[in-house]
Amino acid sequence: MEKYIDPSKVYTPKDIADDMLKLHGVSLTYIHACRAKEKVVKLVRGDPAESYAKLPRSVLKIKRKEGDTCLYAFVALEACIRGWKYCRPIVVVDGARLKCSYGGTMLTVSTMDTGGHRPPLAYAIVDSKNDVSWTWFSEQFKEAY
Template identity: 30%
Template sequence: MGKTRSKVWRPNAISMDLNALLEVNVDYKQAWRVKQYAMELLLGSSEEFFSKLPIYFHNLKRHNPGTVAYIQTDSEDYFECCFYAIRSTIRAFKSFCRKVIIMDGAHLMGDFKGTILHAVAMDGNNQILPLAHGIC
């Protein structure tokens, strides 16, 4: 296999390895599509992930009473946004953290565009406590 320092098998390395091992010429685009297909087989598709969110949130609330979890869908039951905060982090914020919430977000770059948001706080030891997470 290609000697890369990264744990990610990049399309260029896939192409070189297939050429070295099987003497098959594969261009970058083909290697990229094969990698995407393999990742979908391993991890499932984005559609599958979003369809499992209601079950995940139900179990999260069932096993962590006091947890806040919310999913919003449109009229055709398609995902629009979600939010969750686990009870233990809510209690920790109320008891031990400075009353300042720091928000951060990042754009999602996959099949589904959107923004993932995180709310964090700092405790008395200057440690970061993740409070809540959301996808819009």
């Protein structure tokens, strides 16, 4: 199990099968070694579903277009939402075009806290800088905060 504690160490099912043969004289198939690895990782690191359930509640909104593809995505993390009450009641909204094969625009909103830091409050990925996407982003921000 020590080999699973360091997440940067790669320990493959083949390594497990080789170790079992060398240390215990037991021959394992690849699938048995793979299942054993899954069980040990879950035992050491915990169940991913339980871990995600413990995360603070954040806001994630996705608007889809025909063909079930994503048109807009909005994210506001719980820590940012809770921290808003310690900030000045001013927000700055900005947009930047994404230069990738999918294109689009990233919209961000941030504020300033009493210490002069500029924490992010929310961000969104939209199709382009247009009135419809800015309106949708503003509505999601207003609902989250």
